[in-house]
Amino acid sequence: MKMRKLLALLLAAVMVCATLAACGGDSTPSTSKPAESQSEKATEKPTEKESEKATDAPSSEEAQPSSEEAQPSSEEGPVTDLPREETVYFGGLQWGVVATWNPIGVTQNNFAISAVASGSRTIMFETLYMYNFMDGSLQPLLADGDPEWSDDMSTMTVKIKEAAKWSDGTPVTATDVAKTLEVSKAIGNGTATTYGAYIDDIEVVDEKTAVFHLALNEEGVPKNPLLVKDYLVGVYVCQAAWMDKVCERNNNDASAILQDKAEDVVWSGPYTRLYDNDQKVVLVRDDNYWGQDESMWGTLPAPKYLAHALYADNAATEVAFKAGQIDVNQQFIGNVQKMWLDEKLPISTYYDDEPYGVCLGMPTGWFNMNIPVIAENVALRKAIAIAVDYPAIIENAMTNQSPSFEDVPRSLMNPTAGEQALYDHDAVKDLQWAGNDIEGAKKLLDEAGIVDSDNDGWREYKGEKITLKAVCPNGWSDWQAAMEIVASAGKEIGVEITTLYPNADMYIPDIQDPDQKDYEIFMWSPATAAPSSPWARVMGFMSKDYVGVKNNGSGNWGQYVNDEADALLKKIPTITDEKELKDAYTRLTEIYLTDVPSFSLMYRPAFFDAVNETVWTNYPSADDGRNIPPANCVSGYGIRALFELELAD
Amino acid sequence: MKSTLKQLLHSPKFMTGLITFLVVLILVIVYPFIVPGDPLERIGVGTFAKPGIYFSLYDSVTTQRETLKLSNADEKRMAAAVDEEDKAAMKELIKKTETAYDGDLDDTVFLIEVWEENYDAMMQTKMKSADKKxxxxxxxxxxxxxxxxxxxVYDEDSEDSKTxxxxxxxxxxxxxxxxxVLPLGTENFGRDMLKELLAAAGTSLKIGLLAGIVATLLGLFFGLLSGYLGGWVDEVIMFITTMFTVIxxxxxxxxxxYSLGQEARGPMIIAVVIGLTSWTWTARSVRSQVISLRNRDHVNLSKISGHSLARIILTDILPYIASYVVMAFILQVSSGILAEAQLSLLGLGPKTTTTPTLGLMMNWAMNYSAHTNGSWWAYFPVxxxxxxxxxSLNQMNTGMDQVFNPALRD
Structure with missing residues (x-):
């Protein structure tokens, strides 16, 4: 008995080691286990979130397991043994079993389907244009040439490429473009909620010409031409005939259409479903793809198969990536440079030096204006914001995969050159801060009369000790590290800040509730980059439109109200004069840095993009002069990389 | 008693266990005096500084200098810049690009010469981006x-003060x-690893001890009651323990x-929870021992003499199972420590970053991928x-077993 107990304990000791080893070495794909994988996946999740939030599309983080048997569609049986030199393997783009292949349905975590303004994945379904976040340009895909705007910007004409064809051989027409919006509005999918209010309808002029009629406001000015640009890169064009079929078989029932499995879907992209099960999702090249026409790519993409194994968590993905089982990996890897510097693996990122990726996002700490002490005291908000040790956050939590606030002074803009040029740096110079200003923070608080009157080491406001919570989801380790650093800044300036890490499934509904008073300071990311940037992000920081909105997925979670900022934000989408635009953004930056409704903690890539060149090479790299964004070879204009990949020797 | 102690001290197993345990304990107690300060203080800004001796570059500029003319200094500098692997890679590239050279590439100076001469041309060839970088x-x-x-070296404020x-x-x-001196480097938050490790070991020992005490007291209480009283009391207690065994x-x-929530999860609460879930096997074993004891003559004699239940249990039964209880306690302590580590590894341990515990350290090391990026010092010592x-606890237990258990005695 005792011996057995002893043995059991020794076994347990061995298991502690084994657990650790297994978490590193377990490359067996399995369906996602929420409880365990949460902490692992965490670091990657915010990015996913950001892109999803960008379009405000309804999304389910975890896929519902599909009830149908996942049988390969190919007649000869499953090609489970994919030839390595014809397959590109991906990581970090899909967690859990594929639910549907329905491009007009509820957004789900299908590796092939992700319709977001920051760069839709166009491997199976295609958008009119592709977004290139490196230069902010829209590259025609199904569309032919640039969109043509009417002078008052109330209509926009898009031509469709002559060569563009569906997988069944029929041409892609303006009717398909118009029908996509029509059906979306009828069933109320993500496209409708994001863009429905800004586009009245799409008119079919002829087979290859579609005219977008923008919704006008009371003054007869288009409500938002910027979001219409997002539509061009964010929304998949679907075949009218197929949508008719889906509507018919579901008796036009909106919720049934949204949930339709779409086994018979017609696509226009270069790849289509080969098979998917609880192990992996495999797409096979459509060798009849229209895009091999000279008017588009002029060739087929290099890999015959695109495969995504379903890994349990980030750690498993990382191990598979290092072993060369994954070619393209979308996951935050702390100290990623060790993979090539120390381990000498054939792994690289877009930039060879820090920050390694293209930072487009700005994870931000939001002040909750529902809390009187925060709402009433700009000094308190600013004091906390300037006292935080940002270099520590960037060096530790982000392991330097973010430029510092000295390199890119804080504003409403992300670090890309295009956005940085949109405001007058000198005008707001005195308002910016790089952090660690403990003395300045103390002075601000003293001047505002927020002092420690009872000598307990903590400051009081109206006789009451200020106690704040800094909150972010549990297991999102880099965010947690950031919140810890915010809390220690509070300690330095005599404001008690404690950290709290609820589970993400509790946290997200909480911060989306406009009346919540549980979290004084909490972390979330505004929009990253899209054709509507930076306007969409600034909206997220300051717009009154989002105040009081229930289940608010769009922005201004701190419920900040500033009428001047709001008026400017309403005007920006219709401003065409460059100087006027710059003035508007400069003024907004001024307001933002003066009022401090929130404070960005770091810059962060929209896509983490690391590649292993064991099998494939010629991935986008900063110095190759090709202007292909590092978007995992599937998102936006990043898909171009797939056509230029080469086999490594 | 004295002879038992003597026997214990002669048991090699017990002694190895005891000494290992004492070494850990002494380290835990003494180290904070040698290196004082908050074990959770973040001294490093980055993650995972390697173990070693760090000296201030800033201070060393103004420190008294000596001139040492070491003959192999340049060689070492060279070796630090390009190691053997780098040289092999350089040679390979020179050969691959069919660059013409006249000499011996194994000669490092010559190799570098050829390399630098042809670098631009060689880089024009097609190669993997990782290789190019x-x-x-x-x-x-x-x-x-x-x-x-x-x-x-200049002072930022005045260029006159150059060194x-x-x-x-x-x-x-x-x-x-x-x-x-960072004997074990720093961990993910930039804290002194060794200092935090020993503080965490202290916390874990406390958690183990408390969990052990709770589990043993509960187990002992219910085991004694159930074994001695029998009847429905026994039935009920056994029903509960059986349930615990099945789950x-x-x-x-x-x-x-999980249901406690993060706010409530202090280290001591975790310890109590661990104790509350692990008392049943102690209860069961105590019960079986008591059953064999309760019909012994001396117990019956006490019963006839009219001694109270408490007195019979305390004086006639407990002393006979005391050695067993001590051993069970030791095992409970050790399993309590393991349980905390396992819980924290899953992110369900004590609240983060206010108290260091061994499990939490592993949890954070894993969150920061220490095990995949080669930062062994952040998890292996844990x-x-x-x-x-x-x-050590198990060794002590086995040693005691050999002394106390007549069946195992030599």
């Missing part, structure tokens, strides 16, 4: 090697004002910790110390 890094380091013999540093300048480590204890532990503590 690798060669670029080699080139960058080679460029740095060619820098002048002297370096100038010249030459290749032959050396400072004694002891003379530099700020030198920090895996660890699952129960996870569920309870495993080692957990193993050392549980191993």
């Amino acid at each position: 690798y060669y670029q890094r080699i080139q960058k380091r080679l460029e740095a090697l060619k820098s002048a013999d002297n370096m100038l 010249t540093i030459t290749k032959t300048d050396y400072v004694r480590t002891g003379a530099v004002a700020n030198v920090k 895996p204890g660890f699952v129960l532990l996870i569920l309870i910790s 495993i080692f110390i957990i193993a050392a503590i549980t191993f």
